[in-house]
Amino acid sequence: MELLLGLLSQFNFEAYAEGPGTLEAWLPKDADQELIASEIREELSLFFTSLEVEFIEDQNWNETWEAQFDPVRVGDFCLVRAAFHESDPNVGYEIIIDPKQAFGTGHHETTYMMIEEMAAVDFKGKTVLDLGCGTGILSILALKLGAENVTAIDIEEPSVENAKENLALNGVKAEVILGSVDTVRGRHFDIVLANINRNAIMMLMPELVLNIAENGTVLFSGFLESNVQEVTDLSEEHGLGPISRRQKGEWLCLGFLKIVKDLV
Template sequence: MDFIELTVEAPRELADILVAELAEVGFDTFEDNDAGFCAYTTEEAFNPDAVEEIMARYSGIGDLNHSHRVITRQNWNAEWEKNFQPLIIAERVSVRAPFHSKPDNVDYDIVIMPRMSFGTGHHETTALMIENQLDVDHKGLRVLDMGTGTGILAIMAEMLGARQVLAVDTEPWTVENARDNAAENQCRTIECRLGGVETLANEAPFDLILANINRNVLLEDMHEYARLLPSGRPILFSGFYEEDLPKIQAEAAKHGLRYQRHRTLRSWVSAIFEKE
């Protein structure tokens, strides 16, 4: 399977809007750069007419240019390696590739090779989720990681002491990538599963849920997250903008999920809720 790289040059305030729009038409991986961002999807899911419609709609707001190209799957790692830089989150967590040296003076060192999966830690939502994870006691917990991407949040959960982690994603290559990354980090408690919330029908409750997906999926599946969470247990959400937080709060409240607090980074949000 090959992939589409959409390169967008746009001012930051417009780029944030375009990322949200493109997420609605099949793009699931985004990387910021100084000129704007790059968005990725599979060649099969790529809808050029939908992209052109989005770009035309916002063309009068600011300087906006875009182009796309095909990246073969076998070339993805080479493309990524040329641009990936190691990252430190909250001065405690290192996120790096296998070809980077381990840094000194960090509590946790995560090695990630993302292939075509979302979640290197460089996107605001992933970094925010990890920061929130650092504030939540994981010791001995059974954790659900929905929309696992590279598996980075599941790996963080095990490193923080989770006894069992179920990492779920809807894309086969993503699940394969998450498994490989879990093995790279010598994880022993992580199960990677292909599917969506429908695969959780017979699952026992979880002590902690991590859901870094997007606004629409979170809203649609909120009732299932709530069903799987016992009273007094936390759930961490991300994948949406600050302006969408009231919608997330309202839907969560319908299902007994009480808002606790949130973090923001360049308009993105990660929020912590608790089951009443």
């Protein structure tokens, strides 16, 4: 599976999910499926004697999710659950999620690590940008941790609508925007949460770094161990200094601080 993930990382997949003997990968809805399938077969034919590539029509996965979804507990810090699950008074924070077609329930390694990293960040009174908000799970947690205000953005309209619904479920409010970093151009945030993917990080870095306030923090996830060096190098080229690293399986979460050099 490690080899397969490494080989597929060159394609423009937005997320992955591993299962017993399977790997699911999500593409942008406007991607050329036949071309990508052909390229995947050509790339992987040297490594696999049998390969099946199947594209599944987009649908509302909520009914299946409800049948299979278990609450996600991140130590004693946070519990991510559905409205039909029982509350747990023994955790610090609870997040209620109805994901519909959006990404972010805490089950995936990247979301889980982002939650772990957020436990070590001081959100009190801070401004936060949640880039690629999905279900809004990280925005909700940031607000519960004391953030003054949160701006959540996503390029997918279903995610934007789902994030709004989940914010309401949790009794918190955030600005939710359909679009990318260009929608917040000229604004600065104390903390940036970017659980996206390697390609998006590399493409958006030059503009994204302008949104980070002086001495601000950014948490990146959504990429594999094989991508760590290039993500780190690009971050440092744009004035970000590494402050944390967390790994779960083949997935990584990196924290950076925006370094402000004193003028001499």
